[in-house]
Amino acid sequence: MLSRTHKWLIVASSIVVIALAGVGVYAYERYYRGPSDSVLVGTWQIEDGCIDCTNLIALKPNHSVIGFSDSIAGENQLDYHGRWYAGGQVLVIHYDTPEEAQSIVMRILDTHPEVIRVRWSGHEMRLMRSSRMPPQASNQSLQSTAGRSDN
Numbered sequence: 001m002l003s004r005t006h007k008w009l010i011v012a013s014s015i016v017v018i019a020l021a022g023v024g025v026y027a028y029e030r031y032y033r034g035p036s037d038s039v040l041v042g043t044w045q046i047e048d049g050c051i052d053c054t055n056l057i058a059l060k061p062n063h064s065v066i067g068f069s070d071s072i073a074g075e076n077q078l079d080y081h082g083r084w085y086a087g088g089q090v091l092v093i094h095y096d097t098p099e100e101a102q103s104i105v106m107r108i109l110d111t112h113p114e115v116i117r118v119r120w121s122g123h124e125m126r127l128m129r130s131s132r133m134p135p136q137a138s139n140q141s142l143q144s145t146a147g148r149s150d151n
Helices: 004-032
Strands: 042-047 054-059 064-071 074-087 090-096 101-111 115-120 123-130
Touching: 064 090
Parallel strands: none
Antiparallel strands: 042 054, 042 123, 054 064, 064 074, 074 090, 090 101, 101 115, 115 123
């Protein structure tokens, strides 16, 4: 049979273990788990110091991405399309253009509903939420096809 001291020691140890587990879960959620996909979905303007241009990316809920820009050459220029993935503190955008296929890897530093701070190629940048819509696809391979009708 256990003495009263042993019983209190077991209860106290259990409380300490539960408290440490809570601190561990909190630390993981706060510092190591990345944002959910819903935070990232939308159109983002990249503040990268370009004076005569505006670069934007549209992250869709189905994990497709469209990169477009405004510059002296014109507005709503389709730059690329591809797929995006997020996990932990990393956002990866993989795209294909007729010239190249590339993956952009960004480390997510901080997220807010209207601003995401990232480190991209060694530089800290901000992605600002934008109400802009991406341009329609400029060639047949990028356009969605109409569904079959049952006539």
